[in-house]
Amino acid sequence: MRNARWGTTGVSGSRGRYERFNSMQLPSHRGRPARLDAAKGSSPQTIFRPSDRALATFNQGQAWDYMEKFANIPRYDEKLRPDGLLNLSGAMNCLMNDWMQDYVAKSQPVDDVYPSLTYGSRYGSKDLLAAAASFFNRFFNPYHTVLSDQVLACNGVTSLLALCTWLICDPGDAVLYPTPNFYMLDYDLGSRGEVVTVPVSTTSITDPFSEAGASQLVQLFDAAADKVESEQGRRCRILCICNPANPQGRCYSPRSLQVLAAWCTRRGVHLVVDEVYAMSDFHAGLPHRGDRYDSFSSVLSIPSEAPPENLHCLYSMSKDFDMGGLRLSFLVTRNALLRQAATRVTWFTWISAFPAAFMTRFLQQLDGVEDYLSLYRTRLATAYHKAATALSTASIPFEPASAGLFIFVDLSRWLRFFPQFGPQTPELELCEWLIQGGVFLNPGQFAGSDKEGWFRLVFTEYPDVMELAVERVRIALRKLEDKKRLHSTWQASWVLMQ
Numbered sequence: 001m002r003n004a005r006w007g008t009t010g011v012s013g014s015r016g017r018y019e020r021f022n023s024m025q026l027p028s029h030r031g032r033p034a035r036l037d038a039a040k041g042s043s044p045q046t047i048f049r050p051s052d053r054a055l056a057t058f059n060q061g062q063a064w065d066y067m068e069k070f071a072n073i074p075r076y077d078e079k080l081r082p083d084g085l086l087n088l089s090g091a092m093n094c095l096m097n098d099w100m101q102d103y104v105a106k107s108q109p110v111d112d113v114y115p116s117l118t119y120g121s122r123y124g125s126k127d128l129l130a131a132a133a134s135f136f137n138r139f140f141n142p143y144h145t146v147l148s149d150q151v152l153a154c155n156g157v158t159s160l161l162a163l164c165t166w167l168i169c170d171p172g173d174a175v176l177y178p179t180p181n182f183y184m185l186d187y188d189l190g191s192r193g194e195v196v197t198v199p200v201s202t203t204s205i206t207d208p209f210s211e212a213g214a215s216q217l218v219q220l221f222d223a224a225a226d227k228v229e230s231e232q233g234r235r236c237r238i239l240c241i242c243n244p245a246n247p248q249g250r251c252y253s254p255r256s257l258q259v260l261a262a263w264c265t266r267r268g269v270h271l272v273v274d275e276v277y278a279m280s281d282f283h284a285g286l287p288h289r290g291d292r293y294d295s296f297s298s299v300l301s302i303p304s305e306a307p308p309e310n311l312h313c314l315y316s317m318s319k320d321f322d323m324g325g326l327r328l329s330f331l332v333t334r335n336a337l338l339r340q341a342a343t344r345v346t347w348f349t350w351i352s353a354f355p356a357a358f359m360t361r362f363l364q365q366l367d368g369v370e371d372y373l374s375l376y377r378t379r380l381a382t383a384y385h386k387a388a389t390a391l392s393t394a395s396i397p398f399e400p401a402s403a404g405l406f407i408f409v410d411l412s413r414w415l416r417f418f419p420q421f422g423p424q425t426p427e428l429e430l431c432e433w434l435i436q437g438g439v440f441l442n443p444g445q446f447a448g449s450d451k452e453g454w455f456r457l458v459f460t461e462y463p464d465v466m467e468l469a470v471e472r473v474r475i476a477l478r479k480l481e482d483k484k485r486l487h488s489t490w491q492a493s494w495v496l497m498q
Contacts, residue, residue, distance in 0.1 A: 053194075060191055063183040063446035066428075070435060076462065085435065086469045089442040091246070091405050092461035093280075093322040095379045099372060100322065110357045120353030122346040124153030124330075128356050131363035132330050136315075138366055139279065139373070142300035144307045150334055152342055153356065155327040157276050157316045158188050159349045161240070163331070164312065165193030166345070167338055168237050168270050174228045175238040176221055178202045179448030180408070182246045182274070183456075186448070189240060196234055199448045200224045209245060209294065211255040218263045225267060238270050239263075244277040244296060247408045247447055247456035249401025251281060253294040254301070261302050261311055270310045273299040276329075279320035279373055283402035285381025293402040300332060307334035317359065319405065320376070326355035380405075383466070387459035390470035396477075398457075405460040409441065412453025417480045427452050437476030439469050 049055070067089055076084035103109075110116060124132070129148040136146040154160045165175060171194040177185060179199045190197045202208040205216045225236040239260065244251045252260075264271040281296040299311050313332040318324035328351055333339050363369065387407055391398050397410040411430060418426035418433075430453070431443045444454035459466055 057191055061184060061187040063442070064187075066443070066446065070440060073435070076438075076465070078465070083438065085438055085440060086462055086465065086472065087440045088458045088461065088469060089440045089456070090461070091319060091458055093319055093405055095383060095460050095463060096322060096372065096376050099375065103368075103372075107361075109361050110354065111361075113354070116354035116357045118353065120351070120356050121153075122350045123343055124151065124351065125356065125360065128153060128360040128363075131360050134366060135363045135369070136300065136313075136330075136332060138370075140275075140298040140300050140313070142298065143303050144300075144334070146300065146332055149336075150307075150332055150339065152331045152333070152339055152346070153351050154329050154331060154346070154349045155351050156318070157274060157314050157329045158184070160314045160329050160331050161185070161188040161272075161274070162192050163342060163345070163349060164240075164270075164272050164314075165189055165195050165238065167341055168272075169193060169195045170235075170237075172196065172234060173237045174198050174225075174232075174234045175240060176200055176224055176236055176269075177240045178208065178217070178220075179450070180247055180444060180454070181447055182242050183442060183446045185240070185242070185274075189238075195237075196228070196232070198224055198228055198236070201448070201450045203449070203451050209248070209250040209252050209256060211253045211294075214253070214256040214259040217256065218259055221260075221263060225269075236267065236269055238272050240272045240274065242274045242276070243299070244275075244281065244403035246277065246404060247406050247442070247444070248399060249404035249406055249408065251283070251294050251296045251403050254297040257297055257299060258302055261299070261308065264310055265308070270312060271299065272312045272314065274314045275299070276314070276316050276319050277404045278315060279376070280380060280405060281403040282377050282381035282384055285377065285385075286402060296403060309333075309335040309338070312338075321372070323359075326359065327352065328355045328359050379463075380460070383459050383463040386463065387457065387466045387470070390467045391457075394470050394474040396470065396473065406456050406458045408444070409455045409457050410453060411455055411477070412451065414477050414480055415453045417483070425452070431455070433480065434473060434476050437472050437479070439472040439476070441473075 070085070073085045074081055076082070076086045121128070126148065129151045132151045132153070133146045133148045136142060136151070154163065169175065174196045175189050176198045177189070177200065179201050181199070186197050186199065189195065200220050202217065202220060205213045205220075207213045208217050221239060228234050228236060241252070241260070243257070261271055275298060278296055278298060283293050283295050286293070299313050302308070302311065311334070314329065315332070316329035317326060318329075331342065384401065384407070388398070388400070391407070391409065399408040399410070401407050414430055415426040418429035420426050425445060427443050427445050431441065434441060441455035441457050444456065445452070447456065462469060
């Protein structure tokens with residue numbers, strides 16, 4: 001996978017695509033560096049090395065690598081480790097832990113455990129797909145009723161994104177997506193799909209999610225598609241968006257979705273929409289700002305005479321319901337041939353029988369699901385308000401949100417304290433300064449943000465100590481300012497002594 005934004009191009013099968021990995025430094029083995037060098041000929045390190053496409057992943061997924069770098073730092077615990085790290089970088093959702101624990105304790109999520117120990121359906125039993133279709137019909141407001149044979153179950157949205165590129169694209173085709181966006185989206189789309197990803201910055205638009213920004217959004221995608229087709233001779237086959245958007249926490253307006261769908265149809269492009277935060281819409285709980293933002297509208301709700309074959313919805317229970325451990329997601333598509341082709345390769349995305357049985361029972365109780373969502377959205381709005389108030393009190397700028405689990409925070413003002421002398425960006429230097437101060441925010445550069453100094457703050461993992469987390473950020477930033485002030489005072493004193 002190559003990223004067209006930085007001018008790196010290549011087609012599957014070309015030697016140039018992976019040339020830079022022939023002399024790269026790989027992780028050491030038993031203390032010895034394993035350097036790839038084609039000139040060494042028949043050395044064991046060359047003969048038994050991984051494939052070029054496997055080696056290419058060492059320069060991909062950098063956001064996850066960065067998070068892993070700090071994975072072993074002791075985490076915050078109110079009683080055991082009150083000075084531990086508050087990691088607000090991952091989109092974890094703990095707001096409904098008590099509800100889910102009570103549900104599991106009081107109900108019987110699975111009738112009989114033993115049948116779930118054997119093989120189940122690769123992509124969902126009739127009962128599971130029927131229950132999922134009912135879920136989408138009740139909560140996603142589809143324009144055309146979702147049928148069970150239009151749903152396919154998979155082991156996570158990550159797998160679905162990779163599956164979609166395989167189903168829709170041929171090697172060397174292009175996939176467009178707006179930035180800033182989900183931190184691993186580029187990796188999910190392209191690491192196995194042999195496609196060219198084309199990130200398209202939307203920061204030039206005042207509000208890329210509103211109806212007012214829809215025409216500008218299309219102009220950006222048109223220009224990007226024209227460029228990749230004219231300069232590289234590549235077909236643009238997919239436009240992939242996240243709705244609600246990650247990391248901005250905003251929903252696309254219904255009109256924006258219609259305009260994007262029309263543009264995709266006109267250009268022969270598939271619109272793939274990751275709606276993993278669909279039920280995390282708290283705009284109704286924002287009395288002062290809610291009227292400025294659109295509530296969630298699914299791609300399934302776009303009006304059309306017939307169900308469109310190029311619009312595809314991706315959803316998982318991992319975020320809204322904190323069921324990421326089940327590894328269960330759904331593709332909703334009205335393209336019968338595409339779904340049939342998908343079933344042919346679900347050997348590689350086979351869902352586990354026990355999670356499938358659990359989810360079938362859960363989605364068959366839609367009144368209970370609605371009760372969950374009603375309480376969840378109230379708690380989500382409260383958690384957001386608490387985080388937003390703490391940020392405002394600390395004079396830390398941020399982009400107001402109305403959906404999702406996060407807030408996009410603007411710390412660009414403090415980048416000036418980190419002149420770039422080495423290979424690491426000032427943004428990462430600031431990130432590590434904050435980690436030393438006890439809080440971890442996800443740097444915006446991993447989201448493809450072309451505005452430096454923005455960070456994603458997740459407010460749903462530690463909702464009870466959000467004020468403490470923001471206070472740690474405030475103190476760390478204040479220390480930067482004090483450090484600069486002391487340095488300036490010392491310089492002035494030194495000059496006077498000369």
